[in-house]
Amino acid sequence: MPADLDLEDALLGTVVAGRQCGGCTACCEILKIDTPDLKKPAGTPCEHRGAGGCAIHTVRPPICRAWFCGWRRIAAMPDEARPDRSGLMVSLDFVREPRNCLEGVSIVxxxxxxxxxxxxxxxxxxxxxxxDRLVPVWLHDGSQKILIHPEGDVARHVISGDTPPAHLREEVSAWRSRYGMFA
Known part of the structure; x- marks a missing residue:
């Protein structure tokens, strides 16, 4: 991976030119932020969110300057996928103490x-x-988080470390190779 390409860019892509947040402020409420500059629990509106977006936009914390949702990064997503239009927000998550190796770095x-x-x-x-990527994908409804990619049998073998059947060995090996460090 080139030195100037960060993990989010590598897994989701760079910000799509011309794709702006507009009136969407979903990230200002949905995401948990725990940095020295800003602490906010998930599901709680940011204290700086105003009617038209961020009230401190020009001086917002570095985490807010550097973070972009999946809709802003994945060019193949249609305009209707913008979080305030679709009701869904796509993000890359980093879990410090994952429950399993497929939760350390994943798309939610x-x-x-x-x-x-x-x-x-x-x-x-x-x-x-x-x-269609070698990145775990979870669905989260606010209370429950469900792994949908990789699919059941592959995920079970990746997480358990058990020897997979022959038809799954290559796929399980690829997942373990990339995410085994989070075990």
Whole structure:
């Protein structure tokens, strides 16, 4: 990986030219932020969020300057996938103490308000786009987080360390090679 390419750029892509947040402020509420500059629990509106977006935009903390949702990074996502339009926010997550190796670094598709957002055509398109990569994908409805990629048998073998059947060995090996460090 080139030195000037960070992990988010490598896994999600760089910010799509011309794709702006507009009136979307989903990240200002949905995400947990725990940095020296800003601490905010998940699901709580940021104290700096105003009617038109960030009230301190020109002096916002570094975490807010550097973070972009998946819709801003994945060019194949349609305009309807913008979080405030789709009800879903795509982000790359880093878990300091993961429960399993597929949770350390992963893509999470979060329902902003209701689980029903997962049942739309846009949600199906988003999930299809995300599940063609060697990156774990989780769905999160605010209370429950479910792994959807890799699929069941592959995920079980990756996490358990058990020897997979012959038809899954290559795929399980690829996942273990990339994510085994989080075990």
């Amino acid at each position: 598709v979060r329902a902003i308000e209701a689980r029903g957002a997962f049942k739309s055509d846009v949600a199906e398109h988003i999930v299809d786009l995300l599940c």
